[in-house]
């Protein structure tokens with residue numbers, strides 16, 4: 348297989364990766380750290396992203412609570428996840444890291460709070 | 465009159481890290497002054513992830529990153545005043561501030577740390593033709609509206625400028641149900657991080673139109689559409705390349721400028737390229753005892769570097785109070801040459817350099833396969849190979865103390881050389 352060039356987005360370094368399939372193995376070049384290799388292989392087989400957004404806060408000084416999926420979810424589940432998040436309203440007190448929804452949109456990933464209120 | 469050993473102006477990541485580090489270095493009397501209703505600065509509205517990989521080795525959202533520092537600050541018992549605006553400072557390190565509880569205050573500081581961050585360039589700063597209808601926001605203002613106030617900003621959006629905030633907002637507004645028609649960039653390259661182009665534009669098939677500019681805004685009360693056109697190498701509009709977009713919202717992501725009214729009025733020397741104070745190796749400005757760190761010095765793309773720089777400022781401000789800083793020293797200057805826009809710090813007192821000297825800089829264009837060359841008075845001391853350089857990504861390099869063979873007035877210069885040249 349011809350090699351494929353992608354940009355690693357795991358961290359802001361944005362390394363230019365070159366990925367080549369050799370039999371069942373993927374060879375990744377250009378990554379400055381091991382996370383780039385894992386990302387490169389995943390991007391070709393099952394691309395995922397962490398979703399960050401906000402949910403409404405009921406009777407709080409702050410109106411919106413920033414939230415995120417604890418782990419990356421498949422790219423094709425992002426809009427289902429956003430629709431599920433839209434329905435939620437939360438009530439303080441909330442601590443950073445609190446689980447707000449388990450298994451959001453059937454991804455097996457939890458939606459958690461990004462700050463305390 | 466209130467007195468403190470160190471007063472920090474601004475409670476964003478820069479101010480927080482500087483105050484914490486000063487306390488760790490033995491300073492007891494510290495005050496942070498923040499004009500907003502909470503600590504954390506711009507991070508509280510940056511709900512996306514990508515913060516903290518260098519400092520915490522994990523990828524955090526802006527609020528999570530801020531909360532770690534706010535928590536530490538509170539545990540250490542460092543004092544802060546919220547909803548308090550600093551009006552001016554002077555060379556004697558007297559600070560005038562105001563809030564609704566204490567009223568007008570004069571605060572005397574042994575050392576001051578400036579950490580006011582930056583503000584966005586607005587439409588006035590870049591001359592946009594056409595009418596002045598509603599529906600035009602800077603990207604950061606839109607970010608605050610959407611992420612903190614919960615407002616919807618528009619349904620059909622065009623973003624002018626491809627800086628990081630614009631890219632982040634392109635994704636954010638798409639997720640919130642808006643249609644982002646295009647990101648329009650005057651330069652032939654994007655001003656944002658590559659990873660943001662991938663995960664904010666390519667993931668959502670949002671076109672990035674490079675070498676394009678806005679030629680007209682339509683609509684009387686609300687934006688109804690805009691016209692853009694292609695530009696040539698001299699940024700002149702190419703006739704006949706006009707394209708219309710039917711949109712209700714225009715976001716401007718056309719750059720950030722360090723917030724330096726206070727510094728300017730205090731007679732602190734500003735760098736004409738960074739628009740921030742010129743600093744030495746200790747992050748001290750041209751006025752003795754006034755330090756600066758974070759986006760107020762130069763615009764950072766990574767908060768991790770803000771934290772590192774601010775820790776240095778906090779440590780040195782503590783050293784200044786404890787009279788540990790060597791004021792008598794040979795001073796050398798840094799000088800950006802071919803391909804380099806600016807270097808921070810601008811001045812270095814050799815006697816205060818520890819094991820190594822860290823320099824931070826930005827390049828003026830996109831470069832591939834070049835060498836970054838460091839010279840002292842025209843003598844090369846270091847050469848680093850770079851595969852990819854872009855103006856949107858801050859670069860840094862280290863010089864070992866042993867390589868710093870300088871005398872008073874020496875010049876450390878950095879330039880780019882093509883491979884094989």
Ligand SMILES: Cc1cc2nc3c(=O)[nH]c(=O)nc-3n(C[C@H](O)[C@H](O)[C@H](O)COP(=O)(O)OP(=O)(O)OC[C@H]3O[C@@H](n4cnc5c(N)ncnc54)[C@H](O)[C@@H]3O)c2cc1C
Pocket residue numbers: 359473474475476477478479497498499500504505506507510512513514515516548549550551579580581582604607628629632723726757758759760764765766767768770
């Ligand atoms: C939209 C956006 C996206 C970003 N994305 C990323 C990213 O993905 N990853 C990453 O690592 N970094 C990112 N950054 C960069 C990072 O957030 C900034 O570099 C960092 O917040 C700068 O910290 P600071 O403390 O210097 O400034 P700020 O956070 O702006 O804090 C300055 C503080 O000073 C206060 N202040 C100003 N003037 C006064 C006054 N006169 N009196 C009292 N208080 C005052 C302000 O209210 C503010 O709270 C992003 C930045 C922006 C704007």
Ligand code: SF4
Pocket residue numbers: 355356357358359360361362377378379380381382383384386
């Ligand atoms: S390879 Fe490692 S260093 Fe490079 S962008 Fe990916 S995570 Fe960052």
